[in-house]
Amino acid sequence: MKDKVKRGDQRTSAADMKQEDDASFPVKIQGAGVEPFELQVHGFWLVQEAMMAVFGREEVCPRSSLSLALSGMTLDPLTELQSLKNLRPGATLCLVEESYSLRSARVHLARVLELLRAVGPNNALTEGRSPSLLDSLTHTHSTDSNVPSKGKGLKRSSSNTKTEPANQEGVPPEYILPGASERPLLAILPHNTRPEVPSSLQDLSLSCWNPPPGHRKLQGDFLYFTLVTLEGRKCDITSCPRGFFLNRSTVGVFDPRPASSSPVSHCLTDLLSHISPAFKQALTTLRARPQLPPVEVMLTPYCTLSWLGPPSASHSHRNPLSRLGLDQHSGAQAPDWNEELQAARDLPQGSMEERLQRDRALLQVHTSHSL
Numbered sequence: 001m002k003d004k005v006k007r008g009d010q011r012t013s014a015a016d017m018k019q020e021d022d023a024s025f026p027v028k029i030q031g032a033g034v035e036p037f038e039l040q041v042h043g044f045w046l047v048q049e050a051m052m053a054v055f056g057r058e059e060v061c062p063r064s065s066l067s068l069a070l071s072g073m074t075l076d077p078l079t080e081l082q083s084l085k086n087l088r089p090g091a092t093l094c095l096v097e098e099s100y101s102l103r104s105a106r107v108h109l110a111r112v113l114e115l116l117r118a119v120g121p122n123n124a125l126t127e128g129r130s131p132s133l134l135d136s137l138t139h140t141h142s143t144d145s146n147v148p149s150k151g152k153g154l155k156r157s158s159s160n161t162k163t164e165p166a167n168q169e170g171v172p173p174e175y176i177l178p179g180a181s182e183r184p185l186l187a188i189l190p191h192n193t194r195p196e197v198p199s200s201l202q203d204l205s206l207s208c209w210n211p212p213p214g215h216r217k218l219q220g221d222f223l224y225f226t227l228v229t230l231e232g233r234k235c236d237i238t239s240c241p242r243g244f245f246l247n248r249s250t251v252g253v254f255d256p257r258p259a260s261s262s263p264v265s266h267c268l269t270d271l272l273s274h275i276s277p278a279f280k281q282a283l284t285t286l287r288a289r290p291q292l293p294p295v296e297v298m299l300t301p302y303c304t305l306s307w308l309g310p311p312s313a314s315h316s317h318r319n320p321l322s323r324l325g326l327d328q329h330s331g332a333q334a335p336d337w338n339e340e341l342q343a344a345r346d347l348p349q350g351s352m353e354e355r356l357q358r359d360r361a362l363l364q365v366h367t368s369h370s371l
Helices: 002-022 047-055 102-116 121-126 151-159 214-218 268-275 277-287 337-345 352-370
Strands: 024-031 034-042 066-070 092-097 201-206 223-229 234-240 243-246
Touching: 034 047, 047 066, 102 201, 102 223, 102 268, 223 268, 234 268, 243 268, 268 277, 337 352
Parallel strands: 024 092
Antiparallel strands: 024 034, 066 092, 201 223, 223 234, 234 243
């Protein structure tokens, strides 16, 4: 009888411990130039999982190469949060800036480029999103303004019924009717109903002095890139293990020494905000923009590469991500399409789930080959 009671107590205590581990609790995140905020974490999380949740916050983006510290001690990424002794609800975790490597510096620059890229229907048409899910095609205008409230409005509306037949709901536009003299292409391209995000830079590209020479690589220089601010100022920036700083190089003179008025910033956007007041204002507007609905951001398996979309100024003559070595298809060896196609065709087809998986693999191979 006593053994049964002990076993019951052990099961109850084990269930209580599991419930405590699954429960979330708030912690405070601060440091690294980020405004303090609260984050809900779980006890069974690893430190690196908590770090991924931190990187997903708007306050931290696009910072990278950060680590968490508790009571002045840097936490191991593979340590569970429940094993930390001083971690309690309401505890403060500090963000610590880590040194960059060549790979992490490229990733940080790519994240900044992705942040500065404006999101709109034109990009959606070229990034594999279905145009039928765009707000410009699914949005329906309100008809309350067309309903008259007084007698004068009724007389006015009755007198204009002959001149406004095309504005009624359900009537097709004139350019698709038989006998139309003009076929405008602009009506086929969806129109963005949201306010456009202001541009933050005129140009951002790798410098003509990149890659750094051997003696500068020994001193820690990773990348050289050039930018042109909205004020028309052309600047050369150096990426190093401590962050980013403005150098003295020009188009005709190579001088990698730091400029006298340039601080070393761990985040590139902090340096750009120090250089250009217009960039700082545009970045604030970019962070405050309304987020797109998830259904519009979701990628579809059928890519819609529309030739009607206007060309992008940042992708017309170069792909910055491929030049940074971060492109998915930037490998030295091209993929073997025939081998991938045959491997997809050889997948089993016994059950419905296996057939669906085989169809998805075939669709992925055909889509990547057509691009």
